[in-house]
Amino acid sequence: MHGTFGCVEIVCFVNYKLKQLKIYFRLLKGMLLTFKHLRNGAKRRKSFDIANANYFEQTKGTVTIQYPHQQLAVPEVGRYQLDVAIDDCIVCDLCAKICPVDCIEIDAIRATEEFGRTSDGTPRRIYAAKFDIDMAKCMYCGLCTTVCPTECIIMTDTYDKSVADISNLNYSFAEMSAADAENKRQLWEKLQAEKAAAKAEALKGNTP
């Protein structure tokens, strides 16, 4: 006969309801899990240095790093802010040329003679009257550091350079004073003028 509510149906129904009951135990399980975290809320992770032996042992407690007070250890060779050792710079302008965002601005003045050597022995023949890097424009690609022949422009592990005024993000690395630069420029122009005069003299002398 159809429609009979047989034993099988009752067993199935009870079984189904029992399965539904499991849900409530699972809900309790979830509550216990969050309670465990709540209880560990007072615990703080002490060290955030990955070099620490028990770095992966710290599975309990809050993970927040309160930034100015606590800081993640960064590698010494971190590639963050740019820095220029201006005494090693030969003002070849390669960094300014390769920069995709044109954040490096160099004003070069030729010297009348070799005025020094960089730490790797390259002769320096050009003064940098101006060597500005606008870190607000910089995209941290690091191309300037790869092209630099004397490795004077490098990326450092300093990363927090917050400023109140954006113009403070324009870093000046040149050490020349304006008067000094003008002096050097005049010297070069004078040399050029002398050369040109000598050349003209020589040309004049050659002509019969």
Next chain:
Amino acid sequence: MALFILSIILVTSLALYALMAVWAERKVSAFIQDRIGPTETGKYGLLQTFADILKMLQKESIVPTVADKALFVLAPIIVFVSVYMGFACMPFAPDVLPSAANVGLFYILAIISVEVAGILMAGWGSNNKYAVLGAMRSVAQIISYEIPAAIALLAAVMIAGTLNMQDITLQQGILSPEKTLSMGFWDVSSVGGIFSWNILRAPHLLIAFVIYFIASLAECNRAPFDIPEAESELVAGFHVEYSGFKFGVLFLAEYAMMFLVSMIGVVVFLGGWNSPLPNIGSLALANWTTGTVWGIGWLLSKTLFIVLVQMWIRWTYPRLRVDQLMTFCWKVLIPASFVCMALSGVWKLFVL
């Protein structure tokens, strides 16, 4: 005059409580998620919410040009006042009671329902689709969940035989004027403590309490029943257009509502201002810990514990879908609460 002072104390402590509850909620959620929450303003970030409310009070109170201005402005007031009026019948201690109305519980249930009108006014008055959707969901949800909540409370009221909140509380402790039976057989009139609470006076009232607790979560739009203000779907639900002081009032009402529903649960099921410590022979713990100050302390600590559980639940469970919400109410909670009420009748007839 005493009533006036009591009401002033109540409204200021409610505001203070709301600030501390927001702070507690942020801390609880942070700890559950392995964060640390507010830390900078004051010790442990305790002054964070004070700073927040100061900022909020200075904000411009914007009324949208296309909003229904009267409804928009009235709504927060109605929402808060309806919640606040609910405290009128709450017994805070054996001798601290704003109103000893004989229909206390009935009045509270009725006055809480007024909140729905305020929420609908807020949603409709905002003239914003998210606000209207939130308000509609809220109304559908609160009206549905009032049924299991009320029936579960009725199960306890049938055992108590009175709607007077103070009488209900009195029965659950050593000050009971009549004989109190724990689990229907053990006379605990002189023992008191946790054994004379309603959840232990009849075993099915524990289930009724759970039903009431779940329904009360839905009534104050708390997670996992927070579809009226589901952030991921409705921005903020019915209060999306509110700013400044009006938003503050709505927020205050939400936390006051949590407190009120928890307090109703505590008074009806968990012994209200009665001490949980029983008299053990000559160690008359219940007698020693019953009194005005003790009473207020017990009531507040029990209520705050329930509020804490509400927060704990909020940060544990995901939000229910609207069909799951209604299925859970109409197919699980309402039948279960009716069974509880029927059991109460049987208990009253054959056990007590």
